[in-house]
Amino acid sequence: MKKRLTLKLIAKELDVSISTVSKALRDSAEISEDTRQKIKAFAKLYNYKPNNIALSLKNRKSKTIGVIIPEIVHHYFTTVISGIEQVANEKGYHVIICTSNNSFDKEVINMEILANGSTDGFILSVAKETQQKGDYHHLTEVIEQGMPLVMFDRVIEEINCDKVIIDDTLGAKKAVQHLVNLGCKKIGLISTIDYVSVGKLRTQGYLEALSENNLELNESLILKVDDFDQSEEEISRFLSDKSMDAVFAVNEHFAIYAIKAFKEQGLDVPKDVSVIAFTDGELSKRFIPSLTTINQHGEEMGAQAARLLIKKLENDDSEDEPFETIIIETGLVERNSTKR
Amino acid sequence: MKKRLTLKLIAKELDVSISTVSKALRDSAEISEDTRQKIKAFAKLYNYKPNNIALSLKNRKSKTIGVIIPEIVHHYFTTVISGIEQVANEKGYHVIICTSNNSFDKEVINMEILANGSTDGFILSVAKETQQKGDYHHLTEVIEQGMPLVMFDRVIEEINCDKVIIDDTLGAKKAVQHLVNLGCKKIGLISTIDYVSVGKLRTQGYLEALSENNLELNESLILKVDDFDQSEEEISRFLSDKSMDAVFAVNEHFAIYAIKAFKEQGLDVPKDVSVIAFTDGELSKRFIPSLTTINQHGEEMGAQAARLLIKKLENDDSEDEPFETIIIETGLVERNSTKR
DNA sequence: TGTCAACACGAAAACGTTTTCGTGGTGGTC
DNA sequence: GACCACCACGAAAACGTTTTCGTGTTGACA
Known part of the structure; x- marks a missing residue:
């Protein structure tokens, strides 16, 4: 096991002081061309690398x-x-x-x-x-x-x-607006409970988009998922018998569960119902059908x-x-x- | 902006030496109960935390x-x-x-x-x-x-x-063996070129499984994807007119492209053809159909x-x-x- | 020959710790 | 009162750097 090379060791080996070594390596003008060359050559040969910890301590950063x-x-x-x-x-x-x-x-x-x-x-x-x-x-x-x-x-x-x-609010609005532009009238929301700030904000965007388009707010079309692990069943239950023509989900997973649920109901996405999701990930790209999403960059x-x-x-x-x-x-x- | 507290500052403030402070905080027996209490109280009050960098330098770890x-x-x-x-x-x-x-x-x-x-x-x-x-x-x-x-x-x-x-070899073998157990006879392989070691090893597992089951090796059923970005088309081309009854893909993505390609050919997965993948990720779980995989833990x-x-x-x-x-x-x- | 500048280098402090060793003071014992 | 042990603490080195300042040597110049 080779010892790590330090300034001190170089100094001893070359019979100069530590300061000289340090200065030479940093190309200080104080050091003569000769010594500088010598020291640099030695350092390079034995692959000297300064110790970051010592530097951090010294520089306080x-x-x-x-x-x-x-x-x-x-x-x-x-x-x-x-x-x-x-x-x-x-x-x-x-x-x-x-x-x-x-x-x-x-x-x-x-x-x-x-x-x-x-x-x-x-x-x-x-x-x-x-x-x-x-x-x-x-x-x-x-x-x-x-x-x-x-x-x-x-x-x-x-x-x-x-x-x-x-x-988040604007993004959600964009998503819902897109659905509206496609002619959707009965748009559901699958969100999370409100202490997760993104859930809250995206819900707000949903609400704003509705009101800007003079669509009536229907509380029964809004689901706030509490437990992630139970979300699949929750969503499936939520979507039954609601006859929506579109759903906005605040993340990919919820969107996919929604699509699954629709399929089980015999509905086709996107023919019968449109689904749009916040968050653009691997899943969105590869899923069949691939997901229309709001990309967070x-x-x-x-x-x-x-x-x-x-x-x-x-x-x-x-x-x-x-x-x-x-x-x-x-x-x-x-x-x-x-x-x- | 509060300065970070150091041993030196504590020492000065309490009018003792740095060593005393250090020892007191580390519960050294050398320090009298009194001073120890005093120092510890002070340190706690002002929320002293030792500097990791200095410790690293000192301890060389x-x-x-x-x-x-x-x-x-x-x-x-x-x-x-x-x-x-x-x-x-x-x-x-x-x-x-x-x-x-x-x-x-x-x-x-x-x-x-x-x-x-x-x-x-x-x-x-x-x-x-x-x-x-x-x-x-x-x-x-x-x-x-x-x-x-x-x-x-x-x-x-x-x-x-x-x-x-x-x-990897054994894992691949397990996958192929599973297909064989299901009754598949014409099993394709979608792998990567050989300098990626996992591609090589998994290919080997595929080969071993075939030979152990006395299935004939058919080179035309093996695809080694070179360019990831082109893989979707490559795979689609590869799968046309091969009439396989199963495919083993060395990762999720290839498997999904395979499923897509089969769908486009009017084949149903898993009814007409089985697909199994190495690597168990988010995609495998959520995809429809969800993927049978080899989990790498x-x-x-x-x-x-x-x-x-x-x-x-x-x-x-x-x-x-x-x-x-x-x-x-x-x-x-x-x-x-x-x-x- | 004496003065001074320039040059090339070294000593030491500093960053914040830990630890070894030394030391001044106290108390007890004979 | 002399000696010794022990207690409680401080000084200093060390980890590996950078940087300031000091200093010895050289050469030029008057």
Whole structure:
């Protein structure tokens, strides 16, 4: 096992001081051409690489970004990460990813650990549990310590920081409007219970679209799924005997369960009924029929979040700069689950 | 912006030495009950947390595991990560994830960066490009420096380290055997070109299963997809006029394209033809018909990899310990794309 | 020959810890 | 009162860097 080469070892080997080695490697003018060449050659030969930990300690910055997401086994989040990574790497940062598993405690612990020097700033989508609890002390603490924080997707309004969101309400409106444009009149909604902010916002978009088109609101056409694991049965029950001509689902899974349920009822999608979903993932593309969706542009979101964070990190007097909220535009992806 | 509290600040504030503070906080017997209480109270009040970077530098270990995967937007890898995280967190480690995007250069760079102190060891699935190139210097270097390395999924035989794999050959055999048991005689294979090791191994399993069942090998029933982006058309072309009664695809996507192609030919899956896939993901579960698959148990794989790595990390004379290769058992998940 | 600038390098502090060793003071014992 | 042990704490080194400042040597110039 080869020992890792350090400045000290090089210095001893070449019989100069540590400072000289350091300076030579950084091309300081203080060092004569001769010694510099000699030291650089030696370092290259034995493949010297500076120790990042020592650098972090010295510079008081780690050049890494901490990302905390509710779960990693989730296509949308991975696209966001992908976007973060691209921008971060471009600018010489790297990325630590931790998952909270939607647990408040794990979110807190992860943030504390990463905040103790490992990370210069955070990009975060809060855990469901955190949203329910309404306890944000870990976020405010981090901010007070001067660590920039960027929230994305599931953000918390009360917290003062940069944010990247999509306009869930508008996106939902677009979806419903699309259905209306296709001639649908009796449009159902499959959403989640309201403490999940996206569920709430998308529901709102649905309502707005209805009222803007002078369509009557019918509460019995709205389902708020509580338990994800039970959602398939819940949806199937909900859809029976409602004679809708369209359904807007706040995610792919609900949409697919809806299509299954319709099929079982002997209805054809999209001939008899149109289905549109929020969230554009692998499933939407490959399903038969492929799903018409509202695309959230995860990569773009991650990229913007990373840009915001790095901007704060590299700006010394960022203290005074106001916080930004970037809104990512959603897009309608037309496929085969809605009629033409 | 509150300054982060350090031992030095506490020491100054309480008018004792740094050493005293450190010892008090670590419950050293050297410190009198009185002072200890005082210091601990102060630290707690102002929420002191030791700086991880300084600890890493001091202890020469970071208590973090570096994970490098080809791509994160890939369900299977996220399940592996999930498994790694669980075990790692249990044992007090955290996890840095980097993606190579299947690029050799990015893999090398990421390893070098993480190896410079950020990480105590690696869990890695190599990039496609690395497999093609056959250049493994970055791996051997890391190993020579005494950093434990565990490879999973896409492993490289020549490299001497712990490994966690699934028995691709056996898994493929299981799949084909299942088809044979269902009475299928003319079984097609949709695989990838051979430098992707899993493609090769699964092809081998297919061949073995055929010969064990005394089924004749028909080269025209084997497709080796080269370009992922073109795979849909390639598969559709391949499947026309072959009159197979079953297909084994080495991943979900190929299986789904196959099903689509069959549908377009007016064939019903599973009535007219059975389809079975390697890799059990979201798609398999939700697709209609849902896919019969060979499950790779990603979480289990990640968990085992993490256990192996941590074992090496915590064992001082691990140098002498032989390397292990753990084989994760694949499982057959029977769903609706194969007849009963 | 004495002065001074330029040059090339080294010593040391700093980042925040932990740990070894040393030391001043107290109390007890003979 | 002298000696010793023990207690409670501090100084300093170490981890691997970077950087400021100091310093010895050289050469030019008057």
